[in-house]
Amino acid sequence: MISAPQAANAPVAADPAYTGTKSSQALEEAQKTAAASSQGQKNLRNSRILQASLQVSIQAGNDSLALLYRTAVDEINNVLAPELGPNAIQNAMSQDNSAQATAGRIVGLSTAMFNAYAARYPGKDMEVVAQDFVNVVRGGFEQGYKEAEDILNSLGVLSAGSPVAEGISQTFALVQKGYDDWLASKLASLRNDAAQA
Numbered sequence: 001m002i003s004a005p006q007a008a009n010a011p012v013a014a015d016p017a018y019t020g021t022k023s024s025q026a027l028e029e030a031q032k033t034a035a036a037s038s039q040g041q042k043n044l045r046n047s048r049i050l051q052a053s054l055q056v057s058i059q060a061g062n063d064s065l066a067l068l069y070r071t072a073v074d075e076i077n078n079v080l081a082p083e084l085g086p087n088a089i090q091n092a093m094s095q096d097n098s099a100q101a102t103a104g105r106i107v108g109l110s111t112a113m114f115n116a117y118a119a120r121y122p123g124k125d126m127e128v129v130a131q132d133f134v135n136v137v138r139g140g141f142e143q144g145y146k147e148a149e150d151i152l153n154s155l156g157v158l159s160a161g162s163p164v165a166e167g168i169s170q171t172f173a174l175v176q177k178g179y180d181d182w183l184a185s186k187l188a189s190l191r192n193d194a195a196q197a
Contacts, residue, residue, distance in 0.1 A: 065097040065098070065099060065102040065167050065168060065171055066097045066102075067148050067151065067152065068102060068144070068145060068148040068149075068168050068171055069097065069102045069105060069106060070144075070148075071144035071145070071147045071148040071151075072106050072140070072141045072144030072145055072148070072175070073106065073109065073110075073144065074144055075140040075141065075143040075144030075147070076106075076109075076110045076137050076140035076141055076144065077140075078140060078143075079136050079137070079139060079140035079143075080110075080113060080117070080136070080137070080140070083116075083117055083120055083136075098167075099167050099168075099170040099171040099174060100174060102171050103170075103171045103174030103175045103178055104174075104178070106141060106171075106175050106178075107174075107175055107178030107179060107182060110137040110140070110141070111137070111178075111179075111182045113137075114130070114133055114186070117129070117133050117136075118130075118133070126190050127187055127190055127191075130183060130186045130187060130190065131183065131187075134179050134182070134183045137179070138176070138179050141175055141179075145168070145172055145175075148168065149168065152164060152168065
C-alpha cells in the first residue's frame with residue numbers, strides 16, 4: 001500500500017484521467033502539425049506557382065498556358081497521389097504552350113495513368129472505373145485551372161478579350177472535350193471487348 005507521502009510523489013501520469021487528457025492533447029498537437037504540414041505544402045506549392053507566374057511573359061500570351069498546365073498537372077498529381085503515389089504525372093514546362101498542345105498534354109498525361117488506376121480496382125466493373133477515373137482527373141484539372149485563373153486574375157491579365165483569357169478558356173474547353181472523347185472511346189472499347197468475349 002502506498003503511503004500519503006509516496007502518493008504525493010507518484011507520477012501524475014498514473015492517473016487515468018491525466019493520461020487521457022495528455023493523450024488527447026498529444027493527438028490535438030499531432031492533428032495541428034498535420035494540418036500545418038498540409039497547409040504548408042499547399043503554401044509552398046502556391047509560392048512556386050506565384051514564382052512561375054512572375055516569370056510569365058504577359059506580352060507573349062502563350063506563357064500563361066504554361067502556368068495553367070503546371071497548376072492543372074499539380075492538382076491532378078494531388079488527386080492521384082493516394083491511389084498512385086506522388087508525382088504520378090511529371091510536369092514538363094519547356095514545350096509548346098498553345099491551347100491545343102497544353103490541352104493535349106494535360107489529357108494525354110492524365111489519361112495515361114488509367115491502367116495504373118484501374119489496377120487498384122480489379123473486381124470493379126471497368127466501365128464504372130473509367131467513369132470514376134475521368135471524374136477524379138477532371139476534378140484535379142478543374143481545381144488546377146481555378147488556381148491558375150486566380151493567379152492570372154491577380155496579375156490583371158484576364159480582362160475581356162485578352163489573348164491570355166482567350167487562351168486559357170480555349171484550353172479549358174479542349175481539356176473537357178478531351179476527357180469526354182477519351183471516356184467515350186474507352187467505354188466503346190470496353191463494350192466491344194465484352195461483346196467479343
